[in-house]
């Protein structure tokens with residue numbers, strides 16, 4: 001460990017109020033997902049995922065040769081499929097990965113939902129990817145102390161805006177962290193990320209202001225979509241999945257002409273476009289263009 005990493009670990013331990021041996025820094029959440037699967041899932045093991053969700057879960061599960069069991073977020077509202085997931089957690093399950101809130105739907109389960117998943121899956125590791133935690137506030141972290149099957153990941157890519165620096169962090173019991181650390185490359189965390197994250201954690205005023213701005217902008221966006229009659233999924237994150245319909249690609253391309261980049265998700269939900277929420281000013285511009293195009 002080099003000095004900037006040691007300093008980051010000490011600062012994070014204080015910031016997150018967690019012993020240093022219960023946290024592991026990674027090259028983005030992406031590496032956390034990879035290392036989690038490599039450490040706990042063997043070829044042929046059943047891994048439970050939700051669909052649609054963050055693509056890298058399936059990617060690393062496929063590379064490992066896991067038997068992937070996906071449960072769908074149900075159309076048209078794409079709410080978190082809690083009961084269906086609980087039913088799928090049988091003794092055959094060897095692992096569970098969920099994103100809470102989920103990308104791209106924005107749906108989330110609440111504190112009680114997390115607790116029920118963790119208890120039902122007591123026999124296997126559960127990774128709860130909290131990449132969008134700051135926009136929602138629900139977390140599985142309180143269950144770590146009592147439940148050795150709980151792993152929680154966070155990222156510096158979203159609210160901190162540091163995606164290019166590649167830094168994520170995993171919380172779990174010390175024995176689990178030691179196992180994951182063994183499977184991890186010693187070169188994962190670069191010195192620039194370590195230095196920047198330490199400064200970023202110190203500036204919680206920025207984080208609070210940014211979250212407040214995004215939540216206000218998200219309300220503005222949802223009201224605007226309602227005015228236009230565009231159906232959208234209730235979101236607990238900094239994006240809103242909207243059902244644009246047959247004109248999804250056309251609208252995406254027309255917005256791009258005005259330097260507004262939106263994500264077409266038609267390949268998994270026909271006609272769906274994901275709008276990332278920025279500032280109120282940016283959302284006002286987006287709505288202005290949408291009103292013109294609609």
Ligand SMILES: Cc1ncc(COP(=O)(O)O)c(C=O)c1O
Pocket residue numbers: 027028029030031054099102103129131154155156157163166167168
């Ligand atoms: C649910 C979820 N987890 C993780 C990531 C990626 O995080 P990182 O940049 O830390 O690898 C994303 C990015 O889109 C995401 O949506």
